[in-house]
Amino acid sequence: MTSKALPTLPILVENAATATFDCVYPTCGGSCCKQGRPPLEPGEVRRIEENLAKFLPHVREKARKRIESEGFMTRRKKHGLSMMAVSEGWCVFENQGCVLHKVGAKEGDRFKYKPWACAVFPLDRRDDDSWYVRQWKLHGEAWDLFCLNPKESKKPAVSTMQGELEFAARLDSGAEGWRGGSVPKPRKKKAAKAARKPAKKRASRK
Ligand code: SF4
Secondary structure (H helix, E strand, C coil): CCCCCCCCCCCCECCCCCCECCCCCCCCCCHHHECCCCECCHHHHHHHHHCHHHHHHHCCHHHHHHHHHHCCEEEEEECCEEEECEECCEECCECCCEHHHHHHHHCCCCCCCCCHHHHCCCEEECCCCCEEECCCCHHHCCCCCHHHCCCCCCCEHHHCCHHHHHHHHHHHHCCCHHHCCCCCCCCCHHHHHHCCCCCCCCCCCC
């Protein structure tokens, strides 16, 4: 990794000094949305439902049929939350990029319809409220996405994901509370201290 000074971050990231990451979409084909079944907060489900008519013209044909007949959610649960549906091996909202992202971006906020679990990727949060950049095998990371391989890029992750870091800070501030119960609460001093210590493993959100 380069020895350049790291930027000032809006949140505390446990492995900011060592993690590497560089999103190469669309070269990768959007592989983080393949079999993508993010868990959704109740507020996120409501917002997508209320705006579904905006998204349907942009989703794949089979995904649209799936959504119209059975909805965009499944009965499967992760962290106690229902998960998004998959069609033809891809998240129902994937169509050469995330439809929720693209419609939100057109309206001036790329994250307004997107599940927070997707919006913060490749950040994740541990049970002690500390943030970290997902990397192969770190904290039990089981996802073998090539972009989570620390050897894949020499760029410090925190220098390539300013939008995601700012969004995570918004979560921390409570400004995204409309999403629902599992959205991170404003950080406590205790949590900030714990973030510097090794913490227990947790399954990834996405
Ligand atoms: S909601 Fe969007 S970013 Fe998340 S898995 Fe689906 S297509 Fe990908």
